[in-house]
Amino acid sequence: MSTTGRDLTRRLRLLLALGAAATLVLFGAYRGVHDDTVPLASSSAPGILAVDTARNALGKAHQVVTRSGAVDDDTTGEFHTQISVAHQSLALAASENVTGLAGRHTLQTVTGLIAVYSGWVERLGKARHNPRLSAVYLHYANQVLGPGTDGDIMSRLADLRDQKMAEAERQASFPEPLWLAWSAVLVLAVALCAALVEAQRFARRRFRHSVHPPLLAATVLCVAGVAVLSCFTLEAHRAMTGVLDQLRTPQPAGEVAKVAGQVEAGMADAGFWAALSSWVLIGGVLMMALTVAGLWPRIAEYRFEGSR
């Protein structure tokens, strides 16, 4: 009695199981990397640069104060412009919400402290004819602005930047579970391709067809899909690492816009990469459908013969 029907059924089950496993693991592994590309590009990196901008603006504002000894009619415009820049940047950093509720409250506190700092500077301006009182007010303004004192503005912003940076590093990291998932993807993809080739050869031997197009298409889809998605993942990881390298040190005022442009250019494809994740499932289903299309008609023939 022929065992071909049973052999085909066994192969189909194996191929479907491998196909489903490879698809799901690839989906998870791909999402594991690309779910963080868009937040890094659109939220974390701009948030970090916004904090840098705020720090630079406050530094410039304080330079205005220390250079002129007080804020007078000549310098008040520049001082308030820089304070406005700081406020706008902090509002942007808050809207990115990278560090969650705690980060938002830190920014609210910093905003309050900037008001206190501005208050001391205004008093300094009013007391500019009293050098001793001016020196005291300038000292208080220094203390509130920092860095170097407990809970000052600059120290809080530095802490906040560190928190945001830690979050960005987490997003760009490739931890052990991801290594494991991608290793599993490669093993499953190789096993699936080997099983497809073996099924192709088995079918060719039994049915004297040189090629089964659906099985060949499934094999090509598997190889091409895994290769392309691996390339995109590698590219995304490189881009994220590049972004991190640029953000690791606080950017001076003149560099923030340039770095922001570089980050934007480096992560320009992040949305496209991330959008491909749903195509992993579609591709997997298509591959399994091709496998079924390749083997099911033959299996059906043997089932028909068996029932006769």
Added chain:
Amino acid sequence: MSRRPRPRTLGIVCACLVLLAAGVVTGVHWAHDRGSVTLLANWSSAEEKAFQEVIDRFEKDKGIEVIYEGSSALSQVLAADIASGTPPDVAMVPGPGELLAYAAQGRLHRLDALFDADQYDDFWTPRLRPQGGLEGTYWLPVKASLKSMVWYSGIRRDQVAESAGTPRNWCLAMGSGATSGWPGTDWVEDILLQQTDAKTYRKWVDGSLAWTHDSVRAAWTTFGDLVGAGDLARVERALKDDFDNACAQRLEHQGSFRAAHWQQRPGGARYVHSADVFPESAAGNRWEVSGDLAVMLNPTDEAKEWIRYLADPGTPLPGHTVNTAATSPHDGNSTEGRIGATLRAPDETLCWDASDAMPRATRDAFHQAVLRYLLSPRTLDAELAALERRRVVPQSTPGLPPGTPQLPVCS
């Protein structure tokens, strides 16, 4: 003969066990992760560290995360947060002055159901009836500080009054970030309390007594004489020094929070009542006090749990508690023990730190006036006149309708 389970059965059992384990892990995680509460206070340095232990215990016991923000700019931050509609769930405010206004505006939530107010003296937990709101208790005193204290070292107790007449014997430091100047306002308030009486003090705090009144002026000049106002080199340094810096002099007019610092000095932490030091003081039992008052701005379950935890007599809190149901951790004969006993003694007259009980704008102006006065004592009349123009007369506190119970300034 027993049958061995089939591989498929074993597989199903294993899968069920894995699912069950995952469910248990998720359930335990969920049970321990019960949300968060945002907390705003003005603690920093050692105070913050001490309170962080309370927060850590709460987070461990209740599974609720406490997101803490501490800043000397608490007042400004809280005002901005409230105005922008994003207040913290709970705030710890040092003194009831601005809380009265927030209660009157309906920003605070009653705490009556969260703790037994009978465990506290009415002075600490007064019942308020804001306009359009319900009568109730709106704050919980978490940590109390005794003021009207003069710490001393290197001299005998009977030499303190004599030493006090020499300005260079005093530690003087006004720096405190956003609230720089408050150590000076404490001086003026305490001198007024000791040189007059609780009734006069109460009238001054609630706006019934003019800033230009002789007794207020006398308090300022006494302060200036004792610390050497106008001694520019000394004062300039004092204005820049932080209030919690190490003190090398013999005397310091500061509250009970400085006990740990003075404990390190030869002879340990020793203090006398400021009435024994200030000239023309009436002997008495009047103490200026302050307290960190917890208020609830968002009545979330987590915020309520946090308030309950703080009010629990079994919760070990840093500093001194005025919860009469709580057992003091201090030996009654120790410095800390005596401070704690004074704060809870029914026969002592306790009065709120005046600036903490005044409206925010008045308090801030008071801080600034002290700074300027120390440098230029001749400007006292102008400073008092400016403060007088800001005086808020009784029953006109912003947002408080006529008939609103006034704060019990003194017990």
